[in-house]
Every structure is written in C-alpha cells, then in structure tokens.
Amino acid sequence: MGDLASLDESVALERVEALGLEDTARESEERWALVSELHRRGTSTVYEAATRWCSSPRFLLRCLGADVLGQLGFGEGYPFAERSTVTLIDLLNDPDPAVIDSALVALGHLKSGDLHAVCALAGHAAPSVRHSVAFCLGGRNDDLAIQTLQRLSRDDDAGVRDWATFGLGALSNVDTPELRQALVERLHDGDAQVRGEAMCGLARRKDMRAAHAIIDELARQDGSELAIEAVGEMPQGEFVPLLEALLASNPDAEHVRRALDECRRTRG
DSSP: OOOGGGSOHHHHHHHHHHHHHHOTTSOOHHHHHHHHHHHHHOOHHHHHHHHHHHTOSSHHHHHHHHHHHTTTTGGGTOTTHHHHHHHHHHHTTOSSHHHHHHHHHHHHHHTOSOHHHHHGGGGOSOHHHHHHHHHHHTTOOOHHHHHHHHHHTTOSSHHHHHHHHHIIIIIOOOOOHHHHHHHHTTTTOSSHHHHHHHHHHHHHTTOGGGHHHHHHHHHSTTOOHHHHHHHHHSOOGGGHHHHHHHHHHOTTOHHHHHHHHHHHHHTO
C-alpha cells in the first residue's frame, strides 16, 4: 500500500472509491487503510466526496460514504459531525441493510443521531443491523437506549446479545433492577463471550448473583478471560482454589496471578 500519508488527496479519493466498488464484502485491508487515512486528514474535500457517495445509486458507495463520515476529522474534534449526522440519519431509511449498518456504526462513533430513529431499528430483520444498533447505543444512558439494549440482550443472534450485554454491563453507568435482571438472564447464555460480559457487568455493580456463574466459568477448561476480569471487579475468597488451579496450569498468566492476589486479600 505504501505511504498513504504522502498520497495526493485526489488520488486517495479515486483509489478508495474504486476499492469501495470492488470490495463487495467491505473487508479489504487496503480499503480500510485508505478510509482511516481520510479520517485522519478530515478535510472539506473529503467531506464533500463522502457526502456525494452517500447519495450514490450504488449501495457500496453509500456504505463507503458512511464509513468515511463516521470518524472524519477525529483528531480535530469531528468538525463535520453535525452536518454528517443529518446525512447519516437519512441513510437509516436505506433499502439496503449494509448501508443502514454503516450509518449506525458511523453515528455510534459520532455519538449522535436521533435516538428514536436508531432504536426503531432494533427489530430489523438483519442481525447485522441489530448488532449495529447495539453498537450505536453503547454509552448512551437515556431510558430508551437502555430499554432497547435490554431487549437486544435477549436477541436470537449471539453477536447482537454480546454487544448489547457489553453496552449494558460495561459502557453504561445506569444501575437499575431491570438492567441487572437483563444481565442475570445472560449468566447462563450459550455463548461464552455473552456470559462473560454479563458476569463483568454484574461484578462491576458488586452483585453477588454473578458469583456462582464466575465459579462455573473458572472451572471450565475453555473458560473465558472475561471471567478473570469479573473476579478482579469483585474478588472473593471462594474463587481462590479455582484461580490457583488455573495459575498452576499456566504460571505465566499474570492476569490470573493478580486476580488471585486480590481474592487472597479478601480472606484477610
């Protein structure tokens, strides 16, 4: 790819536009490297190009435009955020789920957008859109945002449940019985990542209902790293034997050692 910082801006825009049409999966390293370079530059020329792409009849270019607007000029405090938000909100009505997905992620990065318009998409047929709704709502403590994340934490798709549970447990400062109950419901989720996020969220709130789930997770051979993180949030003497066993099998695991030390201190 070479030194993208030295690339003439018109060349960079032409190249990323071509890649935007070629890379139908929107996953190529070069595409995203160029998008990141445009984010860094954050010029009016880039903003105008991205806005033009958002109006393209080709959905891949509309995705590209949203991807660029989402973090444009991050080093200068997102100077185009207000104008970009209007464009991105319009894209939430796009007929293509991929475009809605990109627009939601962009709004999440900008921490902007009409809450009702975002939450209305929580029932979208495409899991990728519901996942992006959860991402977009992360860190928003409005009642509607929290209620929507609670709903998404019960989604059929594990990826959606994972991000929604993370949003409730780690990104939100809200602490209500309803939010805690949503986390409790995920303690025995079939997905280890979801279980781990629920444990961490409850442990941060010192909710002892997480303790048995943490013990069960520590006893698994494939127990998640998040269980160790949860222990650090809520150290208990009852975790010591399991942590000792984990450390014996992996003596270089410093995060396990730190969690074990915290739990031993609770014993006095």
